[in-house]
Amino acid sequence: MEMIFTLTLKTLKQNRKRTLLTVFTIILSVGMMTAVLCGGWSMLRFLQEKEKIYGGDYAYRIEITSQQQVEKLMQDKDVEDVSLFRFAGSSFYGEPSNKTLLAVAEINSAFVKNFSLEQYLLEGRFPLNENEIILTQDFIDDNGLAISVGDTIQLSLGMRVWDEINTELYGLVNFLGERESFHLNAERTYTIVGIVSEMNESKIASEFNAYSGLGSDGSALSAFIKCNHISKSIYSEAEKNAKVVGGQVSALHSELLLYHGVTDGKGAVKVLAVVSAVILLLMAACAAMISNVLSISLQERIKQLGMLASIGATGRQKKASVTIEAFILGMIGIPFGLLFGLGLTAVVLAVIRISFETTFTFGALELKTHIHWMIFLLGAISGIGSLFFACQAPGRIASKVTVIDTLKQSNVYKVKRKKIPHGQVMSIFFGIYGALASKNIYRNPKRFHAITVSMFLAVVLGLSLYSFSDFMLFQTSMDMKEDGSSYTDVEAAIPYKDLPTAVKAISDEGLSADISCRISRYMTATFEEEAINSDMAGYFINGNLAELYVVGIDEEHLYALCEESNIDYAAYDAQSNHGILINSATGNYGTSPNRVVIGSPLSMERESEINLEYNDNSKTVIVQDVVNGSNANIQSQFVRDRAVLIVPMSFFEWLLNGDTYIDLAIETSQHEQVTECLADMGFFQVFDVAKATENSRQIYTLLKMMVCIFTILMTMIIGLNVCNTIANTINVRRNEFAVLRSVGMTAVGLKKMLLLESALYGIKSLIFAIPISLMIHYIMYSLISKGMTPFMFYIKWGAYGIAAIMVIFVVVMAMLFSLRSVEKVEIVEELKMGSI
Amino acid sequence: MEILRVENVCKTYDTGDTTVNALTDISFSVQKGEFVAIIGASGSGKSTLLHILGGIDRPTSGEVFVDGQSVYERTEDQLAVFRRRQVGLIYQFYNLIPVLNVEENITLPVRLDGRKINKKRLARLLQTLGLTKRRKHLPSQLSGGQQQRVAIGRALMNAPAILLADEPTGNLDTQNTQEIMQLLKASNKTYKQTIILITHDREIALQADRILEIQDGELIRDVVIR
Structure with missing residues (x-):
C-alpha cells in the first residue's frame, strides 16, 4: 500500500493543475457548508443575546407571594437565578397644573443583572431595599428638579384605574384625564441612590421611570427564572417549580426559548428538519461534484492502473489509489475549507451589519461571528462525508480496471452511444466545426449531463430565489411614493371624539407630526x-x-x-x-x-x-x-x-x-415615539407603518443579498467542476486532436470547434433552465399575488441575461483555460502516443 | 514526372543533455505513380521521415518538394491546407474520429476544405473499400480491418499527390493485411496513386516497386524491384 500511496502522491504532483482544481472544489464545498453553519450559529447567538437584553434573561415567569419562596426555587439545580419584580404603583409628582406621572417598580439585584439595566446607570447605584429609589434623568429634567443622589423624595403611591373598563393602568400609560381615577395606597419617602437614562431598549423596564428595592409587604411578585440549560423539558420544569412554591406559571419567554430551539409546537422540529435537509442537500451536491473530479482524475490514470493490474495489483489496491487521493486532497482541502468558511462568514456578517445597521446592532450588541467547536466538527464531518461518498463510485471503477483497458486505443474517451445526432443545424451555421462540436458533446451522455445538469440547477436555483426575493421587495414598495418614501409613517384608528386628545398628546410629547x-x-x-x-x-x-x-x-x-x-x-x-x-x-x-x-x-x-x-x-x-x-x-x-x-x-x-x-x-420622522404615545393613550389600533415597512424591506434586501452570495458561491463551485470536466475532456482527446490536425484542420479551426462545444454546453443547459425558471417565476408570482396585494406580472429580464452570461462565461473560461494545453498538442508526439 | 523530392533532410532532437540525430542527410526523389516502401528497424527514423514528408514535422535542415513546391516554405495554416489536399496519411492504429461515421470520416478532409463532396467518387470509394453497407456505422462498430479501410478511404478521398502509410497493417491479422495491401496496390495501379509505405516487414516491402532502407537515420539502400 505504501507503493500505491507514493504513486498517487507523485501523480498528484505531476498533474498540478488538476490537483489544484480538485482542492479548490473541496475548499469551496467545505467552506460553503462551514459558512452556512457558522453564519446560522452567529445569527442565532445574536438573536439570543438581543432577546436577553430586550426581553430579559429568563426562561419563564412564576407569580409568587414572598421573597422567601425564592430560596425554594434556587434549590432546583436547573435554576441559575431568580429576578424579582413588583409594580409598586403610580404616583403623580409636581404642581397640580403640571403633574408628571411616575410608575414605580420594585426590583432585586438579580433583576438589574439579568435585564441588563446596569448600562443605563448614569450616577450612583441601583437600590438595595424598599426605602431606596432610582429615577430617570428624563423625569428629573421634565420637572426641573434640582435632585441629586442622596436626596429624598416623597411620593403618594397608588393605583390608576381606567374607569370606563375598570382596569388598572400599568406602567407609564399616558394620563387619560377624566377617564381615569387614582386610588391612593400609601405615602412613601425614598432616598435617591441613583439616576438612570431612559431604559428604551428593555421591554419591561421601559414601562417604568422609577425603581425601588423590594418591599416585604406580601403582595404578589413576579419571579423571572433564569435556567442553567434551556431544553424541551423547560415546560415541565416550569410547572414543577410553580407547584413547589404554590404559584403558577404566568408566562414563558417564548422568543428566547425559540432561539434556543425550544417551542411547544412542532415548529422547532420543522425548522431543524429543514436546516438538516438543506445541509444534507449541500453535502450531496458537494459529494457529487467531488465525485466527478475524482472520476476525471481516475480516467487520466486508467493506463497507470492497468499497468498496476498487469504487475499484480489487486482490486483493493487499485481502489485504494482513489481513496488515498481523496484522503490527501481532503487533508489539504478541508482545513483550508474550514478557514475559508470562517472568513466568508466574517465578511458576510460584516456586510450585513453595516448594510442593515438598525436591525443588526442593538446598543452595544452587534452581529458578529461566533465560533463554536461544533461548527468545525460538523464542517469537517460534512467534508469527510462528502469525500467518502464521492470516492465510492470511482473507487469501484478503479478496482475493476483491467490490463486490457490500457492496451485498447479507443478506451480513454469512448463513444457511449450507438448513434450520434447529425449536427445538421450546427453544420449549417458553422460548417464542419459546428458538426464536430455538436457530435462531440453527445458522445458521452453521462459526462455531458454532469456538466449541463450542474449548470441547469445553478441557474434555476439562483433565478428562483432571486424571483422570490424580488417579488417580496416589490410588495413592500407597492405602498410607497415613487421616491421610496411612504405616504404614511403611522396609522391609527381612534374614536372621533378622542381626536383632540390624541393630537394634544402628540404635541405635548414634543413630537413633530x-x-x-x-x-x-x-x-x-x-x-x-x-x-x-x-x-x-x-x-x-x-x-x-x-x-x-x-x-x-x-x-x-x-x-x-x-x-x-x-x-x-x-x-x-x-x-x-x-x-x-x-x-x-x-x-x-x-x-x-x-x-x-x-x-x-x-x-x-x-x-x-x-x-x-x-x-x-x-x-x-x-x-x-x-x-x-x-x-x-x-x-x-x-x-x-x-x-x-x-x-x-x-x-x-x-x-x-x-x-x-x-x-x-x-x-412623522419620529414614528416610533408617535406610535408609543398613541398606544400609551390606550388606543389599540396603532401601527408603525414606517418601521414595519423598513423591516420588511431590510429582510427582503438581506434575502436578495444572501441569494446573490449563494449563487456566486454555487457558480464558483460548479464553474470549477465544469472547468475540471471540460479540461479532462480535452486532455483525453489529445490524440484525436492530433489526427484532426494531421488531416488538415488548422489550429484556429480546432479552437473554433472547441469553443463551439463549450457554447453548446452552455446553450443546452440554458435551453431548459430559462423556461423552467420562468415557470417557477410565474408560479411564485401567482402565489404571492394571490396571497398578498395583487400586482401585475413582470419579469426582470436583466437577471436572466446575467444568468445566461454567467453560464457562458463559466463554460468559455473553462474551455479557454483548457485550450492552452491544446495549443501544446504536438501532432507527432500525440500520434506516437496513440501508436504505443 | 517527379512528384516528391527530398534534399539533404536532417532531423535533430535536443533532449536536454543529449542530441539525437533522428535523420541525417536524407535525399531521394519519387516519381508519380511509384509505390515505395521504406524499411528499417525500430527507431531507425522511418516514421520521422514519413512525418516530415507529410508536413507534420519540420526538418531541422533540408528541403522537401511535393509537386515542385517546397513544403516547408509554408505557414502553419498553409501546411494544414497542404495536408488536407496533397497528402493522405494512414496510421497503424487507424486514428479515426470516433464521433464520425464511415462516410463522415472519409469525407473529413473535403469538408475541412469547405468543398462540396463528390458523391459519385464517394460511392465508388466505398464500393472499392467494401464499406457501402457500413457507411453509417461509427468506428466503434467496425472491425480493425474495416477501420483501416476507412482510414484508406479518408486518405484517398481528395486524390492526394502522395499517400503516406505508416505500418498500415501492423495491427491487423494476416487476411486483413493481405486485403489492405491489395487495396493499396489497386489504388496505385488503377489511380496511379503515389504511395510511400513504412514497414518493418520485408514481405510487405517486397510488394512495393522500390525499397528504401533506413538505418540509424541514414538512407543506406535504394533498390528498385520492379
Whole structure:
C-alpha cells in the first residue's frame, strides 16, 4: 500500500493543475457548508443575546407571594437565578397644573443583572431595599428638579384605574384625564441612590421611570427564572417549580426559548428538519461534484492502473489509489475549507451589519461571528462525508480496471452511444466545426449531463430565489411614493371624539407630526353601460354594479392632495358632495379571470354623478376630477383593488358621531415615539407603518443579498467542476486532436470547434433552465399575488441575461483555460502516443 | 514526372543533455505513380521521415518538394491546407474520429476544405473499400480491418499527390493485411496513386516497386524491384 500511496502522491504532483482544481472544489464545498453553519450559529447567538437584553434573561415567569419562596426555587439545580419584580404603583409628582406621572417598580439585584439595566446607570447605584429609589434623568429634567443622589423624595403611591373598563393602568400609560381615577395606597419617602437614562431598549423596564428595592409587604411578585440549560423539558420544569412554591406559571419567554430551539409546537422540529435537509442537500451536491473530479482524475490514470493490474495489483489496491487521493486532497482541502468558511462568514456578517445597521446592532450588541467547536466538527464531518461518498463510485471503477483497458486505443474517451445526432443545424451555421462540436458533446451522455445538469440547477436555483426575493421587495414598495418614501409613517384608528386628545398628546410629547384625518367606507353604485369600460368587465357585479372605496379627508390634507395632483381645490371647498375619482383598479378584472390587470374600470366625465349606496343610505357624489392610469400614484396610499372616490370629510357628516372610528394617517420622522404615545393613550389600533415597512424591506434586501452570495458561491463551485470536466475532456482527446490536425484542420479551426462545444454546453443547459425558471417565476408570482396585494406580472429580464452570461462565461473560461494545453498538442508526439 | 523530392533532410532532437540525430542527410526523389516502401528497424527514423514528408514535422535542415513546391516554405495554416489536399496519411492504429461515421470520416478532409463532396467518387470509394453497407456505422462498430479501410478511404478521398502509410497493417491479422495491401496496390495501379509505405516487414516491402532502407537515420539502400 505504501507503493500505491507514493504513486498517487507523485501523480498528484505531476498533474498540478488538476490537483489544484480538485482542492479548490473541496475548499469551496467545505467552506460553503462551514459558512452556512457558522453564519446560522452567529445569527442565532445574536438573536439570543438581543432577546436577553430586550426581553430579559429568563426562561419563564412564576407569580409568587414572598421573597422567601425564592430560596425554594434556587434549590432546583436547573435554576441559575431568580429576578424579582413588583409594580409598586403610580404616583403623580409636581404642581397640580403640571403633574408628571411616575410608575414605580420594585426590583432585586438579580433583576438589574439579568435585564441588563446596569448600562443605563448614569450616577450612583441601583437600590438595595424598599426605602431606596432610582429615577430617570428624563423625569428629573421634565420637572426641573434640582435632585441629586442622596436626596429624598416623597411620593403618594397608588393605583390608576381606567374607569370606563375598570382596569388598572400599568406602567407609564399616558394620563387619560377624566377617564381615569387614582386610588391612593400609601405615602412613601425614598432616598435617591441613583439616576438612570431612559431604559428604551428593555421591554419591561421601559414601562417604568422609577425603581425601588423590594418591599416585604406580601403582595404578589413576579419571579423571572433564569435556567442553567434551556431544553424541551423547560415546560415541565416550569410547572414543577410553580407547584413547589404554590404559584403558577404566568408566562414563558417564548422568543428566547425559540432561539434556543425550544417551542411547544412542532415548529422547532420543522425548522431543524429543514436546516438538516438543506445541509444534507449541500453535502450531496458537494459529494457529487467531488465525485466527478475524482472520476476525471481516475480516467487520466486508467493506463497507470492497468499497468498496476498487469504487475499484480489487486482490486483493493487499485481502489485504494482513489481513496488515498481523496484522503490527501481532503487533508489539504478541508482545513483550508474550514478557514475559508470562517472568513466568508466574517465578511458576510460584516456586510450585513453595516448594510442593515438598525436591525443588526442593538446598543452595544452587534452581529458578529461566533465560533463554536461544533461548527468545525460538523464542517469537517460534512467534508469527510462528502469525500467518502464521492470516492465510492470511482473507487469501484478503479478496482475493476483491467490490463486490457490500457492496451485498447479507443478506451480513454469512448463513444457511449450507438448513434450520434447529425449536427445538421450546427453544420449549417458553422460548417464542419459546428458538426464536430455538436457530435462531440453527445458522445458521452453521462459526462455531458454532469456538466449541463450542474449548470441547469445553478441557474434555476439562483433565478428562483432571486424571483422570490424580488417579488417580496416589490410588495413592500407597492405602498410607497415613487421616491421610496411612504405616504404614511403611522396609522391609527381612534374614536372621533378622542381626536383632540390624541393630537394634544402628540404635541405635548414634543413630537413633530402631520396628522391627516380620514374616514372611509366601501360603497356600491350602479353604472350605465356607457360609463363602464368593457375591458374591465370583471370589476362589475352583474354587469353594472361596482364597489368603490370612498374616503373622506380633512380639509387641510385634501387641499394638499389637490396641490400634489394638480387639481383645483376650489371645486371641493365647502362642497361636501364633490369628489375626485381615482379611476384605477388592480385585480382579476380583465377578460381572463386568472390574469391580474391594472386598468380604469369607469368611463366618466367631469360633473358626472355617482349614486352611492351604503347600508340603507343613498348619497350622491358629483365627480369633479377624474384621475386615470399612470397618474394614479396617489391611489397607492388607499387601496389598489378598487377605484377610489376622494371626498371632503364633511361628506360623512351623516355617518359621524363621537364613537365613530376615524383613521389617522400621520407623517412623522419620529414614528416610533408617535406610535408609543398613541398606544400609551390606550388606543389599540396603532401601527408603525414606517418601521414595519423598513423591516420588511431590510429582510427582503438581506434575502436578495444572501441569494446573490449563494449563487456566486454555487457558480464558483460548479464553474470549477465544469472547468475540471471540460479540461479532462480535452486532455483525453489529445490524440484525436492530433489526427484532426494531421488531416488538415488548422489550429484556429480546432479552437473554433472547441469553443463551439463549450457554447453548446452552455446553450443546452440554458435551453431548459430559462423556461423552467420562468415557470417557477410565474408560479411564485401567482402565489404571492394571490396571497398578498395583487400586482401585475413582470419579469426582470436583466437577471436572466446575467444568468445566461454567467453560464457562458463559466463554460468559455473553462474551455479557454483548457485550450492552452491544446495549443501544446504536438501532432507527432500525440500520434506516437496513440501508436504505443 | 517527379512528384516528391527530398534534399539533404536532417532531423535533430535536443533532449536536454543529449542530441539525437533522428535523420541525417536524407535525399531521394519519387516519381508519380511509384509505390515505395521504406524499411528499417525500430527507431531507425522511418516514421520521422514519413512525418516530415507529410508536413507534420519540420526538418531541422533540408528541403522537401511535393509537386515542385517546397513544403516547408509554408505557414502553419498553409501546411494544414497542404495536408488536407496533397497528402493522405494512414496510421497503424487507424486514428479515426470516433464521433464520425464511415462516410463522415472519409469525407473529413473535403469538408475541412469547405468543398462540396463528390458523391459519385464517394460511392465508388466505398464500393472499392467494401464499406457501402457500413457507411453509417461509427468506428466503434467496425472491425480493425474495416477501420483501416476507412482510414484508406479518408486518405484517398481528395486524390492526394502522395499517400503516406505508416505500418498500415501492423495491427491487423494476416487476411486483413493481405486485403489492405491489395487495396493499396489497386489504388496505385488503377489511380496511379503515389504511395510511400513504412514497414518493418520485408514481405510487405517486397510488394512495393522500390525499397528504401533506413538505418540509424541514414538512407543506406535504394533498390528498385520492379
